[in-house]
Amino acid sequence: MEEKENTFQIGIVVPCYNEAKRIHLDDFAQHIQSHSNHFFCFVNDGSNDGTLALLDQFSKQFPNQVYVLDNDKNLGKAETVRNGVNHLFSLNKFDIIGFLDADLATPLFEIEPTVQVFENNNKLIVFGSRIKHLGGNVERRFVRYLLGRIFATIVSNWLLKTPVYDTQCGFKFFKNTIIEAIFAKEFKSKWFFDIELFCRTLQTYKNTDINEITQERFLTTWRDVKGSKIKLSDYFKVPFELIKLKKHYKI
Numbered sequence: 001m002e003e004k005e006n007t008f009q010i011g012i013v014v015p016c017y018n019e020a021k022r023i024h025l026d027d028f029a030q031h032i033q034s035h036s037n038h039f040f041c042f043v044n045d046g047s048n049d050g051t052l053a054l055l056d057q058f059s060k061q062f063p064n065q066v067y068v069l070d071n072d073k074n075l076g077k078a079e080t081v082r083n084g085v086n087h088l089f090s091l092n093k094f095d096i097i098g099f100l101d102a103d104l105a106t107p108l109f110e111i112e113p114t115v116q117v118f119e120n121n122n123k124l125i126v127f128g129s130r131i132k133h134l135g136g137n138v139e140r141r142f143v144r145y146l147l148g149r150i151f152a153t154i155v156s157n158w159l160l161k162t163p164v165y166d167t168q169c170g171f172k173f174f175k176n177t178i179i180e181a182i183f184a185k186e187f188k189s190k191w192f193f194d195i196e197l198f199c200r201t202l203q204t205y206k207n208t209d210i211n212e213i214t215q216e217r218f219l220t221t222w223r224d225v226k227g228s229k230i231k232l233s234d235y236f237k238v239p240f241e242l243i244k245l246k247k248h249y250k251i
Contacts, residue, residue: 007119008037008096008115008119009037009094009095009096010039010097010098011039011093011094011098012100012111013081013085013097013098014102015081015084015101016047016080017051017074017077017080018048018049018051019051019102020050020054021049022102022103023054023102023103024104025058027104028108031111032065032066035111035112038111039094040066041068041069041088042055042102043068043083043084045074045077046075055068069087071083078196081099082183082186082193085097086179086183089180094176095175096173096175096176097174098111098114098172098173099171100171101170104225105224106169106219106221107221110219113220114126114128114171121215123215125174125201125213126216128222130219131218135220136218136221137222137223138223139224140224144224148166151168152166152168159242159251160198160199161251166216167192167194167195171219181200182204188245188248189245192242192245195242195245196245196249199251203249
């Protein structure tokens with residue numbers, strides 16, 4: 001797929017928890033070699049399967065473009081992503097900072113067209129949306145798709161009151177000017193930090209039309225990778241987590 005180069009320096013956080021058998025570092029290596037303006041921060045979230053050793057070895061291959069952070073204990077994806085984003089922000093060298101999943105459910109070639117949106121528009125946040133469409137290759141298991149649509153409808157209409165189609169896609173990018181406002185404080189919800197990012201954005205820019213500063217981009221490719229760490233019992237926590245966010249942010 002042909003990509004148009006941009007002039008931004010891009011920092012990308014990759015949260016990792018027991019990814020030794022799932023992470024494809026060869027894909028990251030190939031991408032790094034062809035994108036000198038892309039820098040990756042892998043954050044090991046207390047893995048116990050050798051993930052950290054793999055990441056440390058990988059960083060030695062690309063010392064100028066790969067950072068590795070290690071949480072002393074398992075903190076969960078929310079704080080793992082936040083740690084990585086804040087680390088990249090503290091380096092004061094990136095125009096855009098984002099995050100994606102280690103299993104590359106969203107392929108690395110989606111990065112360039114996503115950050116290109118920042119170059120063409122005055123946006124602060126651009127995030128991926130897993131919408132099945134003609135010309136695309138989005139693969140989602142039907143049950144997860146159905147549950148996702150119900151969840152997204154409730155979140156967008158009841159909590160955010162903003163028409164976000166896909167809050168939970170783990171592929172989001174941010175202008176550095178918005179990082180402090182939405183990543184400085186710990187997240188209230190371990191499960192739905194993606195939603196909190198929208199909550200914090202709406203609070204920070206409450207006098208601004210959200211459509212002017214955010215954009216949802218249809219991904220051309222996304223695949224439902226097996227090995228999800230979300231258990232069925234976790235779904236029972238959904239109502240309580242959403243109510244907690246509703247009470248706290250009062251949007």
